Amino acid sequence: MATHTADTHQEAVETVRDLMKGIDIAMLTTVTDEGLVSRPMKTQEVEFDGDLWFLTKKDTGKYEDLVSNPHVNVAFVGKSYLSVRGTAELIQSPAKIREYWNAAYEKFLETSSDDPNLILIKVKAETAEYWETGSMTKMVKRLFQKITGNGEKDSGLNETIELG
Amino acid sequence: MATHTADTHQEAVETVRDLMKGIDIAMLTTVTDEGLVSRPMKTQEVEFDGDLWFLTKKDTGKYEDLVSNPHVNVAFVGKSYLSVRGTAELIQSPAKIREYWNAAYEKFLETSSDDPNLILIKVKAETAEYWETGSMTKMVKRLFQKITGNGEKDSGLNETIELG
Numbered sequence: 001m002a003t004h005t006a007d008t009h010q011e012a013v014e015t016v017r018d019l020m021k022g023i024d025i026a027m028l029t030t031v032t033d034e035g036l037v038s039r040p041m042k043t044q045e046v047e048f049d050g051d052l053w054f055l056t057k058k059d060t061g062k063y064e065d066l067v068s069n070p071h072v073n074v075a076f077v078g079k080s081y082l083s084v085r086g087t088a089e090l091i092q093s094p095a096k097i098r099e100y101w102n103a104a105y106e107k108f109l110e111t112s113s114d115d116p117n118l119i120l121i122k123v124k125a126e127t128a129e130y131w132e133t134g135s136m137t138k139m140v141k142r143l144f145q146k147i148t149g150n151g152e153k154d155s156g157l158n159e160t161i162e163l164g
Numbered sequence: 165m166a167t168h169t170a171d172t173h174q175e176a177v178e179t180v181r182d183l184m185k186g187i188d189i190a191m192l193t194t195v196t197d198e199g200l201v202s203r204p205m206k207t208q209e210v211e212f213d214g215d216l217w218f219l220t221k222k223d224t225g226k227y228e229d230l231v232s233n234p235h236v237n238v239a240f241v242g243k244s245y246l247s248v249r250g251t252a253e254l255i256q257s258p259a260k261i262r263e264y265w266n267a268a269y270e271k272f273l274e275t276s277s278d279d280p281n282l283i284l285i286k287v288k289a290e291t292a293e294y295w296e297t298g299s300m301t302k303m304v305k306r307l308f309q310k311i312t313g314n315g316e317k318d319s320g321l322n323e324t325i326e327l328g
Contacts, residue, residue, distance in 0.1 A: 027239040027245065029193045029200055031195070031235075034290070035237070035290065036235050038191075038193065038239045071195075071199040071200050072200060075191040075202045075239060077241040085198065086199070127198075127201075129203065131204050
């Protein structure tokens with residue numbers, strides 16, 4: 001049973017990884033006192049393994065948002081629509097920053113990898129849902145779900161991947 | 165002064181309208197007990213005037229989410245990235261549904277416009293932020309803000325349009 005769950009989890013991670021492929025920018029939504037805000041974030045080039053990694057600076061609004069409420073959504077819009085629900089952790093690790101750093105961040109964040117103001121946002125993905133579309137006028141909804149003890153399906157209209 | 169504010173509001177609405185143009189699907193993020201979820205929604209074909217209108221069914225998760233928490237974010241991903249923070253109202257109006265109805269909804273929602281299960285989601289846009297991008301590797305952040313009594317700029321890194 002444990003192996004079965006692990007396999008399914010691995011399949012879910014791989015499905016999500018495929019859906020993210022080639023999408024350089026994701027929309028990260030956070031909770032503020034006034035409501036929900038989202039902003040484009042450069043996606044990681046390191047392979048997705050269940051956690052999403054973003055880089056930001058400590059003197060930004062999103063850092064403040066995440067300190068007071070770690071619930072986030074990450075949406076990937078490309079050929080498919082992928083929605084990841086998760087919890088964010090703020091991680092200060094110069095070694096990890098160097099691992100994730102690339103030239104694109106230098107432009108986006110207008111700094112270098114040794115900037116002490118840099119911080120990593122690690123989003124532990126809890127569920128992922130996706131919708132596939134052939135054209136913009138016809139959306140095909142598909143469903144996957146990790147087999148768990150209470151792994152009942154939702155409405156059956158779209159698919160939720162349990163990543164937790 | 166009133167005229168000035170109205171003009172600026174009108175300009176903000178027009179800017180947002182231009183940014184939305186040609187984007188058929190937006191990501192609507194809502195708050196659930198477990199965290200933040202988003203899903204693709206067919207955008208309206210009627211012109212944006214400060215409110216965003218979506219169509220859904222009452223037997224869906226998003227309807228339940230909105231009943232318990234009306235805070236939403238609507239993200240439009242196209243040539244630019246547009247984030248709209250707002251509050252949702254659920255409106256049951258057969259006349260309004262007929263006004264917004266078109267063939268695309270028939271496919272998405274798998275029903276006809278006289279379905280009593282249909283309901284309108286009206287999102288009162290409170291702020292909008294956008295980021296322009298020439299290519300996926302260079303993001304140019306721009307800032308607009310409605311002139312208000314305390315209309316101070318944020319970080320200056322991106323632009324917020326006050327629509328409230």
